[in-house]
Amino acid sequence: MPRTLTTLSFAAFCGYRRSAYLDYATLRLGxxxxxxxxxxxTFADLAREWGRVISSESPAAAAWRFLTSRTDQAARAGREPERAGGHRPGLSARHADAISLVHCLRLSTDEAADLIGVPRTRLVADLRAAERRLTP
Known part of the structure; x- marks a missing residue:
């Protein structure tokens, strides 16, 4: 891909996702x-790896892994409180993210699935599993 198109695709990708990424990271970190x-x-990491990310099977899923890795590192470093949003003991990261995105950030299941780069059916399954786990 020509450098100009690569730069434009990166700028468009970041512009489209920035707000939701900020909401998610703010929720997680408090x-x-x-x-x-x-x-x-995260965007600095993505810029360095953009060629690999854009040619991956799911650029959205690859970028989501960058974001969650950075968010997890910040939470573990103790700079901010952990377990905000859906991130509670006993939930996998996938299940907690589904809860955070749909119930806390009020994204539709289609929007959440697109954001993290998974099929809607998987997001819905993760969400239902998390809800069952959290129901007393």
């Missing part, structure tokens, strides 16, 4: 400032 730091670092 701080808008920490969320911005994580998202900026």
């Amino acid at each position: 701080s808008a400032r920490a969320g911005r730091i994580v998202v900026d670092a």
Whole structure:
């Protein structure tokens, strides 16, 4: 892909996802400032790896892994409180993300699935499993 198209595709990708990524990271970390730091670092990582990301089977899923990795690192570093949103003991990261995106951030299942780069059916299955696990 020519460099100009690569740059444009990266800018479009980031512009389209920035707001949702910020909402997710802020929810997880409990701080808008920490969320911005994580998202900026995620986009810097993506810029360095964009050629590999864009040619992957699912660029959205690859980018989501970058974001969740950075968010998990920030949470573990103790800079911000952990377990915000759907991230609770006993839930897998996939299930917690489904809860966070749909119930806390109020994304539709289609929007959430698109954001994290998975089929809608998998997002719905993860969401239902998480809801069952959280129901007393």
